[in-house]
Amino acid sequence: MGARLITIPISHFCEKARWALDRAAVDYVEQPHLQLIHVFFARRAGGGMTVPVLVTDAGQVLAESSDILRWADTLVEPGRRLYPEGELGVEARSLEARLDDGFGPDGRLWMYHETLPVVADLGRWALAGVPRWERGVFRVGGPVLHWAISRHLKIDAAAADAALERIDAVFDEIAARLRDGRRFLLGERFTAADLAFSALAAPVLLPDRYGSPLPPPEAMPASPAREVQRLRAHPAGQFAQRMYATERGPTPDRRA
Ligand SMILES: N[C@@H](CCC(=O)N[C@@H](CS)C(=O)NCC(=O)O)C(=O)O
The missing domain is CATH 1.20.1050 (Glutathione S-transferase Yfyf (Class Pi); Chain A, domain 2)
Structure with a gap:
């Protein structure tokens, strides 16, 4: 199974994650949910009360947008990283x-x-x-x-x-x-x-x-x-x- 991103589609924290994943050309499926109902799906995926939650293709669960940015950054060449060295x-x-x-x-x-x-x-x-x-x-x-x-x-x-x-x-x-x-x-x-x-x-x-x-x-x-x-x-x-x-x-x- 590929990566999946559980979201509230209009949420700007979810957009932050989508942007980093798209920029790193990650192949993922977005699973959007309505506010409040998202809690059930976020928790079922192994996250907490908030979205985005990314489940990577290796099964790793990232439940903070900043962790998703960091993970996406491992997939891009050093000169394009969101967190440069130093x-x-x-x-x-x-x-x-x-x-x-x-x-x-x-x-x-x-x-x-x-x-x-x-x-x-x-x-x-x-x-x-x-x-x-x-x-x-x-x-x-x-x-x-x-x-x-x-x-x-x-x-x-x-x-x-x-x-x-x-x-x-x-x-x-x-x-x-x-x-x-x-x-x-x-x-x-x-x-x-x-x-x-x-x-x-x-x-x-x-x-x-x-x-x-x-x-x-x-x-x-x-x-x-x-x-x-x-x-x-x-x-x-x-x-x-x-x-x-x-x-x-x-x-x-x-x-x-
Ligand atoms: N620190 C979290 C914040 C995420 C966040 O607040 N997500 C909102 C959507 S914009 C949410 O799930 N809110 C539901 C709630 O607070 O129960 C992150 O960066 O991922």
């Missing part, structure tokens, strides 16, 4: 870890807050590739899903406002790094830091070439659509979109 690799790891801890969850919280009230209209994107019975659960169980996710992630208006403020601060920090004209966050080479920032910025940018269909801003309520346009125009938003255009490469449909 100090640069250490910096890439440390910036990735910081983005995973704060920026990733903040983008998700903000986006859920803005879209859960209209989630029934977003099924086309939220359900991309998930099994038929899970689509049925989404249709009848939407309000329960809304309640359960809001409770689990402690989502309310104040938390969403605070998350957006922190997202703005990260965008400013990223823009400051780029101000000297460098091509990538750590200099002249694409690393795990660029991949992590760009993938984890997806909830606020809705970039082209994302590895699962995303709604265009016009399909969103007016207020988050405005924020997406504002952040797209920010130098850090421009940078992430450039990373998608130049580094994301093909996004083959790997769903069984």
